[in-house]
Amino acid sequence: MFSGLLIVLLPLFLGYLVRVRSIQLQNLINRAVNGSVYLILLFMGISLAGLENLTSQLSRLGGNALLLFSITTLFNLAALWWLSRRLTLKAGSSPVVKNAPTSKLAAMQGSLLLVAVVAGGVIAGLLLGPHLGERLFNSADLLAEWVLYLLLALIGCQLRNSGMPLRQILLNRMGLAIAVTLAISSLLAGLAAAPLLSLSWNEGLAMASGFGWYSLSAILIGDQLGPLMGGVAFFNDLTRELLAFILIPLVIHRHTALAIGYGGATSMDFTLPVIQQHGGVACVPIAVVSGFILSLLSPPLILFFLSLSG
Numbered sequence: 001m002f003s004g005l006l007i008v009l010l011p012l013f014l015g016y017l018v019r020v021r022s023i024q025l026q027n028l029i030n031r032a033v034n035g036s037v038y039l040i041l042l043f044m045g046i047s048l049a050g051l052e053n054l055t056s057q058l059s060r061l062g063g064n065a066l067l068l069f070s071i072t073t074l075f076n077l078a079a080l081w082w083l084s085r086r087l088t089l090k091a092g093s094s095p096v097v098k099n100a101p102t103s104k105l106a107a108m109q110g111s112l113l114l115v116a117v118v119a120g121g122v123i124a125g126l127l128l129g130p131h132l133g134e135r136l137f138n139s140a141d142l143l144a145e146w147v148l149y150l151l152l153a154l155i156g157c158q159l160r161n162s163g164m165p166l167r168q169i170l171l172n173r174m175g176l177a178i179a180v181t182l183a184i185s186s187l188l189a190g191l192a193a194a195p196l197l198s199l200s201w202n203e204g205l206a207m208a209s210g211f212g213w214y215s216l217s218a219i220l221i222g223d224q225l226g227p228l229m230g231g232v233a234f235f236n237d238l239t240r241e242l243l244a245f246i247l248i249p250l251v252i253h254r255h256t257a258l259a260i261g262y263g264g265a266t267s268m269d270f271t272l273p274v275i276q277q278h279g280g281v282a283c284v285p286i287a288v289v290s291g292f293i294l295s296l297l298s299p300p301l302i303l304f305f306l307s308l309s310g
Contacts (some may be wrong), residue, residue: 046137176293
């Protein structure tokens with residue numbers, strides 16, 4: 001039952017063992033991670049193109065993603081609002097932040113690019129499919145799986161060399177509280193959404209365990225449950241990030257924990273500049289710790305819940 005879990009966790013663990021001190025090599029690893037994500041999402045798009053009755057399948061994908069996103073958002077916002085009322089955490093003034101996004105569209109640019117990559121994969125699959133047929137779609141699935149193993153090893157290496165000591169994580173109680181609240185409320189949402197999505201309870205938990213890490217959740221879910229559910233996971237977690245870009249400036253001064261927490265795993269990277277810009281530098285370590293904990297939890301939780309299907 002756990003063989004698939006071990007096979008996928010092994011490269012993550014091996015990557016975590018590698019300590020990299022060279023800044024140039026760390027930058028190279030970061031670029032390789034980004035490249036691997038784009039490549040896998042391209043393959044996912046090609047696999048989607050191979051589905052029978054593609055139009056109706058894409059309609060189903062969009063409906064399921066919207067349903068999962070709505071339920072997850074409802075649970076997350078309610079739990080984080082409750083936490084915000086109990087934490088004595090207030091955002092500071094909004095300083096001028098170097099390299100911060102100048103508009104919401106600029107902040108969302110990277111997310112929209114990922115959507116374009118998936119769409120490009122679908123188009124490529126539709127154009128090449130009639131000529132290469134089943135061989136193209138099988139090759140896309142196989143290549144995506146091998147790139148996934150490489151990506152997990154690189155992510156493990158990134159986590160090891162992120163400069164975030166375990167002691168610093170455990171001592172930041174606010175970041176820890178936000179991460180735990182977001183994780184528990186997301187898992188409860190996954191349980192509630194599972195029967196509505198015609199999924200088993202453990203598959204619903206797996207779908208909810210991305211915590212906003214859309215590139216990884218799409219890859220892991222798609223590898224086990226097929227490209228359709230991988231697409232649902234991708235758009236569910238991606239929409240979280242897009243809403244976070246809009247939500248953070250609106251609520252961070254009244255409900256700081258909610259603003260930091262809703263971005264999930266992205267609070268340590270993609271949504272961090274927006275949090276810093278509107279909430280001040282005091283919010284940064286809390287956001288980084290919260291996002292880091294959720295990033296650590298997401299891959300093993302997804303793989304563990306999926307392994308229960310075996």
